Amino acid sequence: MIAEKLGDQTHNRAYGGVERKMMNIVFMAHPDFCGHVSMPLFHAMLLEGMRKRGHRVQTLTAKAKFHSLPAPKSLKKWLGYIDQYLIFPKEVKRQMKLLPNKTLFVFTDNGLGPWVPLAAHMPHVIHCHDFMAQQAAVGEIDEQKLRWTGRQYQRMVRNGYSSGLNFISGSENTRQSLLRFLPGPPKVCELVYNGLHTRFETYEAQHARSLVSKRFGMNLMNGFLLHVGGNLWYKNRIGVIEIYDAWRRITSTPLPLLLIGLRPSADIQAVYEASPYKGDIHFISDADNKIVNVAYSAATVFLFPSKAEGFGWPIAEAMASGCPVVTTDEAPMTEVAGAAGFFIPRRPKGDKSHEWTKNAGLLVERIVGFTPVERASAVQAGINNATRFDTERALDKIEAVYLKVLENHDSTQH
Numbered sequence: 001m002i003a004e005k006l007g008d009q010t011h012n013r014a015y016g017g018v019e020r021k022m023m024n025i026v027f028m029a030h031p032d033f034c035g036h037v038s039m040p041l042f043h044a045m046l047l048e049g050m051r052k053r054g055h056r057v058q059t060l061t062a063k064a065k066f067h068s069l070p071a072p073k074s075l076k077k078w079l080g081y082i083d084q085y086l087i088f089p090k091e092v093k094r095q096m097k098l099l100p101n102k103t104l105f106v107f108t109d110n111g112l113g114p115w116v117p118l119a120a121h122m123p124h125v126i127h128c129h130d131f132m133a134q135q136a137a138v139g140e141i142d143e144q145k146l147r148w149t150g151r152q153y154q155r156m157v158r159n160g161y162s163s164g165l166n167f168i169s170g171s172e173n174t175r176q177s178l179l180r181f182l183p184g185p186p187k188v189c190e191l192v193y194n195g196l197h198t199r200f201e202t203y204e205a206q207h208a209r210s211l212v213s214k215r216f217g218m219n220l221m222n223g224f225l226l227h228v229g230g231n232l233w234y235k236n237r238i239g240v241i242e243i244y245d246a247w248r249r250i251t252s253t254p255l256p257l258l259l260i261g262l263r264p265s266a267d268i269q270a271v272y273e274a275s276p277y278k279g280d281i282h283f284i285s286d287a288d289n290k291i292v293n294v295a296y297s298a299a300t301v302f303l304f305p306s307k308a309e310g311f312g313w314p315i316a317e318a319m320a321s322g323c324p325v326v327t328t329d330e331a332p333m334t335e336v337a338g339a340a341g342f343f344i345p346r347r348p349k350g351d352k353s354h355e356w357t358k359n360a361g362l363l364v365e366r367i368v369g370f371t372p373v374e375r376a377s378a379v380q381a382g383i384n385n386a387t388r389f390d391t392e393r394a395l396d397k398i399e400a401v402y403l404k405v406l407e408n409h410d411s412t413q414h
Contacts, residue, residue, distance in 0.1 A: 023055045023402060024103045026095075028115055031062040033080055037230070038313065041197040042127070043108045049395035050402075060095060062088035085114055092118045104406055110167075110178070113160030120163045123409040125188075125402060128169040130310025131177040132234065134158060142349070143233045143307065166405045168398060170194045170311045171332035187408065190401050193336075194311050195394030200293050202322035202383060208298035215291050216284060218256070223300035225257045225364070226323070228292060231265040234308040238271045239347045239357075241281065243303060243326075246361030248277045253368060255300060256280040260287045296321030301367050304333070305360065307346055312336045316389045319382030324367050324375070326360070338388070340381040342367060 029043040030036050043059070051057050065087060066079040092115070105119035110128040136144040137154035146154065158181060166188035169175035175191050203211075206221070213220045225244060229235040237259060244257045254277075263285050264272060272278055287295065296302065302318040304327040315336045318325050327333045329343035337343070344360045347353055370378065 021403060023050075023406060024100050025050055025055055025057045025402065026099065026103055026105050026119075027057065027059045028105060028107045028112055028119075029059050029061045030109060030112065031064065031067075031080070031084065033064045033067045033083075038129075039109055039111075042129075042194070045195065045197050045391065045395070046106065046108060046127075046398070049391070050399065053395070053399060055399075060092060062091075089115070089118055096122075102406060104402055106402070107161075107164075110161050111157060113157035113162075116160045116164045120165070123166075123406050124164060125166045125168060125405055126161055126164045128161075128167055128174050128178050130174055130308075131181060132308055132310070134181055135177070141308070166401075166408075168192050168401055171335050173331035173335060174310055188401065188405060190397075192394055192397045192401065193389055194313065194316075195391030196313070196316060196320065196386075196389050197391075198289050198293075199391075200296065200317050200320035200386075202320070202379075203294055203297035205298060205322070208294045211294050212291065212298045215294075216258070216282070218282065220256065220258075220298060222253075222255060223368075224255050224298070225301050225303055226260070226295060226299035226318075227258070227303045228260045228296075228314045228317070229304070229306075230262045231268060234306055236305050236307050236347055237261075237264070237268050239305045239307075240303050241268070241271050241275055242347075242353070242357045243305065243360040243364065244281065245275050245277060246357035247364045247368075248280075248361075250361055251365050251368065254280065255368070256282060258282050258284055258295065258299075260284045260292060260295060293317070293321055296323045299323045301326060301364055303364070304328075305344060305347060306333060309333060315341070316386050320386035320389075322379045322383060324370075324378045324382065326363060326367070336389075338385045340378070340385040342378075 027043060027047055030039050047057055047059060062084040064083060066082040067076060069079060071079060103122065105122050105124040107116060107126045110126055116126060132141065133154055135141050136146050137151045162183055165186055167178055167186055168190050169178055170193065172191055175189060179189065209221050209223065227237065227240045229237065231237060240259065248254055257280060264283055272281055275281060296318045302323045302325045304312065304315055304325060306312065306328055309332055312333050315325050315327055315333060319340060324342060325337055326342045326344060327337050328346050330346055342363055344363060345356060347356055
């Protein structure tokens with residue numbers, strides 16, 4: 001439960017030639033048994049980034065006690081809630097007695113709202129990534145209807161983070177959603193764009209295609225369309241296949257489609273089975289970060305027609321790797337892609353989606369047909385844009401907010 005024991009000393013440490021006041025930081029993170037993908041990476045980035053800057057860090061999270069018991073899958077979630085909300089708070093209170101007075105509590109996700117009251121009296125910061133579940137709980141998202149229990153759970157999350165005072169949001173879209181859901185203005189409400197979890201390099205295209213052809217066991221030397229993401233409704237994998245089908249109907253240079261992520265859910269599988277081009281559609285579920293980086297560089301076009309996002313990391317990853325990106329013309333996708341993105345509207349419901357797929361297919365065809373000069377220009381624009389999401393720059397800004405929160409808390413104690 002503890003990554004590194006905190007000490008009582010406070011002094012200055014140098015990092016990158018800059019003198020820094022050392023902090024004692026406790027990161028509150030999602031338990032492993034929750035099955036999150038992005039949040040553990042974000043937590044690791046914060047933990048290692050602050051440790052490298054000379055700060056003393058530790059992680060507190062719930063352990064799988066009840067969740068590890070033999071039980072039907074339908075009960076696992078509820079057993080996990082016992083671990084998170086009945087057992088874990090007692091452990092936090094016990095640990096608090098052992099911590100230095102000037103300890104900063106950092107909640108790595110606003111979804112940890114029920115834990116916030118445990119440290120609301122202490123210096124604290126809450127990182128906010130998205131409020132889609134909160135929006136669904138109040139009926140703002142047609143595609144996601146929550147049951148009564150889900151709405152009550154989201155109310156508990158909201159009541160929890162509403163007791164907080166200091167927030168960092170990963171996009172302006174998320175920051176605005178936060179301000180809508182809080183009962184009043186917070187003390188600190190900063191925007192810090194997420195830094196990429198790992199370094200993404202730009203590989204020479206043909207070399208990258210050779211590597212992915214060998215890794216995936218297929219000929220990808222002429223290029224391919226790419227999507228990276230999971231099966232959640234807002235990732236719009238169905239829309240990815242629909243765009244691909246529309247493009248294939250008009251192109252004279254057919255390329256395969258690779259979807260890297262989880263195995264397709266039943267509804268996505270059904271759309272795949274109905275595609276006349278399914279022989280050229282490939283789901284890849286065993287790709288590590290390194291080969292994903294190479295795949296971005298090898299791809300002809302990256303498709304990311306999300307209906308919503310908290311941030312949209314794959315947009316920045318693809319651009320940093322040298323791939324043109326087609327994404328949705330709504331925030332935060334527009335924030336992340338900037339002027340380097342190629343935009344399509346959000347996928348509409350019903351019969352209007354036919355026009356959407358047709359227009360998206362035409363845009364894909366235009367990018368596939370870029371001259372070498374046009375493609376080089378698009379690739380360079382993306383690489384330049386991705387520098388906004390430099391990890392060290394993000395950590396520097398986050399560290400500055402942490403220090404400000406500690407200083408503000410100290411000033412109120414006098």
